[in-house]
Amino acid sequence: MSVLVFAETSEGQYKKVAFEATSYGAKVAELLQTNLVALSINAKDASQLSTYGATKILNVKNEKLTSFNAKAFAEVVSQVAKSEAATVVIIDSSSNGLYLAPLVAFKLQAALASNVVGIPSTTNPFVVKRKAFSNKAFCLTALSTSVKVIGLAKNAFGIFENTVETTLADFNPALSDADFGVSSKQIIKTSGKVSIADADIVVSAGRGLKGPENWGMIEELAQVLGAATACSKPVSDLDWRDHAEHVGQTGKQVAANLYIAIGISGAIQHLAGINSSKVKVVINTDPEAPFFKAADYGIVGDAFEVVPKLVEKLKIFKQNNA
Amino acid sequence: MKLHLFYPTKQQKTIKNMKLLVCISHVPDTTSKINFTEGDTKFDTNGVQYVINPHDEYCLTRALWFKEKQGASITVITVGTQLVEPTLRKALAIGADDAIRVDAEPKEAFFVAQQIADVAKKEGYNLILTGRESIDYNGGMVPGFLAASLNYNFVNACIGVEIEGQNVTATREIDGGSEVLATTLPIVLAGQKGIVEEKDLRIPNMRGIMMARQKPLKVVPAIEVILNSTTVGFEKLPLKSACKLVSPDNIDELINLLHTEAKVI
Numbered sequence: 231m232s233v234l235v236f237a238e239t240s241e242g243q244y245k246k247v248a249f250e251a252t253s254y255g256a257k258v259a260e261l262l263q264t265n266l267v268a269l270s271i272n273a274k275d276a277s278q279l280s281t282y283g284a285t286k287i288l289n290v291k292n293e294k295l296t297s298f299n300a301k302a303f304a305e306v307v308s309q310v311a312k313s314e315a316a317t318v319v320i321i322d323s324s325s326n327g328l329y330l331a332p333l334v335a336f337k338l339q340a341a342l343a344s345n346v347v348g349i350p351s352t353t354n355p356f357v358v359k360r361k362a363f364s365n366k367a368f369c370l371t372a373l374s375t376s377v378k379v380i381g382l383a384k385n386a387f388g389i390f391e392n393t394v395e396t397t398l399a400d401f402n403p404a405l406s407d408a409d410f411g412v413s414s415k416q417i418i419k420t421s422g423k424v425s426i427a428d429a430d431i432v433v434s435a436g437r438g439l440k441g442p443e444n445w446g447m448i449e450e451l452a453q454v455l456g457a458a459t460a461c462s463k464p465v466s467d468l469d470w471r472d473h474a475e476h477v478g479q480t481g482k483q484v485a486a487n488l489y490i491a492i493g494i495s496g497a498i499q500h501l502a503g504i505n506s507s508k509v510k511v512v513i514n515t516d517p518e519a520p521f522f523k524a525a526d527y528g529i530v531g532d533a534f535e536v537v538p539k540l541v542e543k544l545k546i547f548k549q550n551n552a
Numbered sequence: 553m554k555l556h557l558f559y560p561t562k563q564q565k566t567i568k569n570m571k572l573l574v575c576i577s578h579v580p581d582t583t584s585k586i587n588f589t590e591g592d593t594k595f596d597t598n599g600v601q602y603v604i605n606p607h608d609e610y611c612l613t614r615a616l617w618f619k620e621k622q623g624a625s626i627t628v629i630t631v632g633t634q635l636v637e638p639t640l641r642k643a644l645a646i647g648a649d650d651a652i653r654v655d656a657e658p659k660e661a662f663f664v665a666q667q668i669a670d671v672a673k674k675e676g677y678n679l680i681l682t683g684r685e686s687i688d689y690n691g692g693m694v695p696g697f698l699a700a701s702l703n704y705n706f707v708n709a710c711i712g713v714e715i716e717g718q719n720v721t722a723t724r725e726i727d728g729g730s731e732v733l734a735t736t737l738p739i740v741l742a743g744q745k746g747i748v749e750e751k752d753l754r755i756p757n758m759r760g761i762m763m764a765r766q767k768p769l770k771v772v773p774a775i776e777v778i779l780n781s782t783t784v785g786f787e788k789l790p791l792k793s794a795c796k797l798v799s800p801d802n803i804d805e806l807i808n809l810l811h812t813e814a815k816v817i
């Protein structure tokens with residue numbers, strides 16, 4: 231018996247979500263009084279995972295798996311799960327993780343719980359808490375299969391160091407052409423920017439900014455904070471900003487440490503995308519804007535005056551705290 | 553970066569007999585108040601309006617484009633009780649040709665996927681569109697389970713698709729960009745906004761609504777599936793403390809609060 235975590239890499243380096251999933255896995259393994267096995271694919275330095283509590287690390291080195299391929303990766307994860315007799319398999323909620331998890335669960339005839347925010351509240355029955363109703367509530371789900379797959383929500387558990395003794399080994403999966411029915415042709419990166427998924431801080435702006443020409447100060451604020459930029463749905467519908475920035479129920483989910491909303495009213499569908507962010511700041515001219523009910527800190531004021539001042543003061547702050 | 557890359561153009565080859573299935577999930581309208589009853593074990597449907605899951609609506613529109621530009625039949629399917637029929641009728645009014653309702657409470661994703669897979673095996677659709685996730689339980693599980701059950705190719709979070717002959721070019725959203733994928737029919741695509749734009753969504757018109765009444769809506773019994781999971785309860789979000797207001801003339805205070813109190817900068 232064991233707990234298995236899929237520790238995701240990008241170009242050979244572990245993603246932050248890999249450390250979070252491993253930290254979480256260590257806790258679940260402790261709860262089940264068993265060991266945590268971590269699996270990575272083409273990691274340059276797999277030993278790094280011992281820092282987060284993995285007692286065994288399996289690394290797959292395979293050129294065919296250089297770029298993410300959901301079906302082939304699912305085959306690898308399920309082969310490892312079987313050989314390690316894993317009863318719980320943990321997968322992160324990156325865009326790849328979300329793609330992968332149901333395929334893994336199906337192969338293992340396992341139940342899947344996605345968007346899980348904490349360790350199981352009980353292990354028999356096996357009950358986990360999940361985000362539901364577009365982050366407006368949680369749902370408690372009991373998984374009844376012998377093997378369980380957990381899709382861990384982003385930034386829900388945290389990263390904890392817990393250095394343990396580790397055995398490191400390679401794993402050679404058996405793959406066939408059938409596993410490569412979908413192939414990657416091109417990856418288009420939104421260049422030189424922090425992505426919303428990876429960002430600790432997100433600076434977001436809405437229709438209150440009046441037009442795309444006014445985003446300079448938003449970009450600047452994001453740059454000072456090392457933040458990603460985002461927007462409300464009408465802003466992307468109007469083509470002021472790219473779709474990939476649209477946050478909310480029908481757009482991206484933001485589970486950041488800090489979300490700054492500028493000129494966004496705070497419609498329920500927008501809030502649905504940011505409820506799981508930790509600290510929210512709103513800047514809006516209208517004190518009645520619903521965003522003030524959802525925010526932790528607020529400024530009633532004109533973005534065109536407040537944001538440039540904020541940028542200037544933050545630059546000074548950053549200099550003093552560098 | 554523009555994601556308009558794969559809009560249909562006239563010169564595209566027509567595929568004969570393209571059979572499309574669009575999976576429709578019937579969900580509380582986005583502004584619904586979320587409440588629970590019976591000691592937080594049941595979702596309170598009191599006063600809740602139901603709509604087509606927004607992601608499924610984008611997919612249905614994309615399906616209509618295939619029909620109009622390349623020729624295709626469009627079936628919509630829902631696993632649900634009789635209560636979901638108005639949602640299916642709406643999909644018919646928007647332009648689907650026929651509808652199937654699998655007569656069962658959609659208890660969990662695996663169960664739902666098995667029901668759809670069973671229908672799909674019998675009917676042999678070559679393109680199945682689903683939404684990225686339902687906005688009620690936000691599982692994002694049905695599409696993957698469905699593709700795996702049918703052993704079809706699968707693309708998640710799809711924001712663009714083109715089909716020529718048996719070849720499929722699909723674009724999916726990834727963290728920090730997008731990825732273009734090449735694959736073949738038959739396929740399950742889990743779509744979201746981008747697969748069509750907001751402005752292209754179709755609203756049923758009077759003629760569509762009249763025609764929908766005549767279109768076939770078949771009810772089929774559910775197959776037996778052992779449930780993998782059960783919902784045992786709900787919790788509401790913890791109450792939030794009031795928003796601390798800072799004067800626009802005192803930006804330093806905001807920075808200080810974010811640094812020392814919230815510890816996020």
Ligand SMILES: Cc1cc2nc3c(=O)[nH]c(=O)nc-3n(C[C@H](O)[C@H](O)[C@H](O)COP(=O)(O)OP(=O)(O)OC[C@H]3O[C@@H](n4cnc5c(N)ncnc54)[C@H](O)[C@@H]3O)c2cc1C
Nearest residue numbers: 436437438462463478479480493494495499500515516533
């Ligand atoms: C099915 C469905 C799904 C949806 N999904 C989403 C979603 O995923 N994401 C999303 O965002 N929306 C979504 N919406 C839309 C949502 O209901 C709102 O319409 C939208 O969020 C409003 O965007 P906004 O706040 O930018 O614009 P507005 O509502 O126009 O608000 C602009 C705000 O800016 C403020 N303002 C104006 N001038 C200034 C200034 N100089 N300085 C500071 N503040 C100023 C105003 O007081 C106002 O509060 C959805 C709607 C539906 C029906």
Ligand SMILES: Nc1ncnc2c1ncn2[C@@H]1O[C@H](COP(=O)(O)O)[C@@H](O)[C@H]1O
Nearest residue numbers: 575631658682683685686691692693694
């Ligand atoms: N009861 C259902 N009937 C038909 N399709 C469904 C049902 N539930 C989910 N789906 C489809 O699967 C997608 C993802 O749903 P989910 O896995 O529940 O988040 C939805 O957008 C629908 O296309």
